[in-house]
Amino acid sequence: MPNSRSTPLDTTAVRRRNLSAVLDLVHRRRGVTRADLTRALGLNRSTIGDLVGVLVAHGWVDERDDQTRSGVGRPSPLVVTRDRWLVAAINPELDVIDVALVSLGGEIVARRRTFVERPSAATAVEVAARVVRELSAEHPQATVLAAGVAVPGLVRRGDGCVRLAPRLGWRDEPLAEALREALGMPAAAANDAHLGSRAELTFGAGQGAASVLYLNGGPSGIGGGIVVDGRPVEGSAGYAGEIGHLSVDPRGIACACGAHGCLEALVPRAALTAAVGLAHPDDDELDAALQQAVTAEGDATGPVSSIVREQLGWLSIALRSVVNLLNPERIVLGGHLAALWRASSADDRAASLAEALPVTATDVRIEVAALGAQRLLIGAAELAWDGLIADPTEVVPLEAAGASAS
Numbered sequence: 001m002p003n004s005r006s007t008p009l010d011t012t013a014v015r016r017r018n019l020s021a022v023l024d025l026v027h028r029r030r031g032v033t034r035a036d037l038t039r040a041l042g043l044n045r046s047t048i049g050d051l052v053g054v055l056v057a058h059g060w061v062d063e064r065d066d067q068t069r070s071g072v073g074r075p076s077p078l079v080v081t082r083d084r085w086l087v088a089a090i091n092p093e094l095d096v097i098d099v100a101l102v103s104l105g106g107e108i109v110a111r112r113r114t115f116v117e118r119p120s121a122a123t124a125v126e127v128a129a130r131v132v133r134e135l136s137a138e139h140p141q142a143t144v145l146a147a148g149v150a151v152p153g154l155v156r157r158g159d160g161c162v163r164l165a166p167r168l169g170w171r172d173e174p175l176a177e178a179l180r181e182a183l184g185m186p187a188a189a190a191n192d193a194h195l196g197s198r199a200e201l202t203f204g205a206g207q208g209a210a211s212v213l214y215l216n217g218g219p220s221g222i223g224g225g226i227v228v229d230g231r232p233v234e235g236s237a238g239y240a241g242e243i244g245h246l247s248v249d250p251r252g253i254a255c256a257c258g259a260h261g262c263l264e265a266l267v268p269r270a271a272l273t274a275a276v277g278l279a280h281p282d283d284d285e286l287d288a289a290l291q292q293a294v295t296a297e298g299d300a301t302g303p304v305s306s307i308v309r310e311q312l313g314w315l316s317i318a319l320r321s322v323v324n325l326l327n328p329e330r331i332v333l334g335g336h337l338a339a340l341w342r343a344s345s346a347d348d349r350a351a352s353l354a355e356a357l358p359v360t361a362t363d364v365r366i367e368v369a370a371l372g373a374q375r376l377l378i379g380a381a382e383l384a385w386d387g388l389i390a391d392p393t394e395v396v397p398l399e400a401a402g403a404s405a406s
């Protein structure tokens with residue numbers, strides 16, 4: 001017969017789960033009223049008040065009056081994130097190691113890009129650990145608790161081992177473990193496109209959509225994140241979504257993977273950066289430069305416009321296949337694919353799904369990533385937040401938080 005009274009163990013587990021649920025909602029919505037917490041979590045007001053109090057005492061959140069309410073009655077206090085606890089987000093690429101400190105709510109507090117040509121995994125760990133320490137020292141009011149890495153390659157679920165990052169030349173690199181040792185804190189790693197997809201779904205252009213196809217374009221190629229019915233599709237070992245290696249031209253040029261005519265071989269970021277004459281632009285800089293160049297040409301046959309047109313043509317072939325396969329509600333383009341899309345003519349964009357099956361393609365919305373050049377870092381931070389949000393008061397006991405009480 002089920003026991004109607006909770007045992008102490010149950011109570012602790014329920015409380016931990018509730019604390020985690022409150023923190024998760026404050027994080028994802030970047031602030032939420034107590035009234036909304038009560039409604040969303042189905043808990044009573046005094047329980048929510050108690051849980052929020054615990055999170056305030058541990059330095060995770062603050063409370064302030066909700067200024068947005070103008071109706072009658074007492075305004076519900078707004079529970080907001082604070083940046084007492086941070087995570088480190090790392091994105092090693094072909095020419096740069098991008099490092100940021102990220103607060104709850106996915107806000108970038110500090111960011112530093114270090115230019116290194118084709119870093120080895122050991123160099124990437126060394127540079128990342130040094131930059132994390134430098135940025136931490138510049139933010140003495142905060143403490144970095146964990147790290148997440150977005151890797152342009154195939155990363156094994158579970159231990160964060162990079163099985164293969166073809167363009168970086170990494171094979172079977174225990175990246176998460178090395179970083180854990182170098183930083184002395186929990187560290188996790190995952191595929192960059194999967195993390196970009198997660199960031200856009202939580203905070204960006206994928207919000208509210210149940211079936212989303214995210215395409216990430218970067219210096220190392222093109223990856224994908226697939227979400228079907230609200231769940232990420234990872235494949236049997238976590239390697240699903242390699243849209244960059246869809247064949248769009250079987251007689252095409254060789255790809256780093258060994259096959260021919262892959263999407264990423266025909267739509268390289270380097271061709272766009274060379275066309276606008278920039279050496280190490282981040283995605284926002286590339287986006288602005290490409291639009292400016294196309295506008296300045298004012299002619300579809302101009303050199304930059306021709307490259308844009310050709311690349312959009314190859315991208316459209318890939319999109320046709322994936323739309324027919326997955327029937328997504330939304331397609332989100334990130335990195336140089338976003339820049340490519342925005343630099344393309346309205347006619348070319350409108351024709352991009354013209355050859356997909358009409359019934360599948362009719363309601364698909366194509367959008368550019370809302371988080372721009374920050375999407376992979378915010379995604380990497382999500383990976384680091386997972387363990388902290390799951391058990392916030394265990395990670396930060398009261399004595400550790402005490403110093404920050406104000």
Ligand SMILES: [Zn+2]
Pocket residue numbers: 244245255256257258259262
């Ligand atoms: Zn390939």
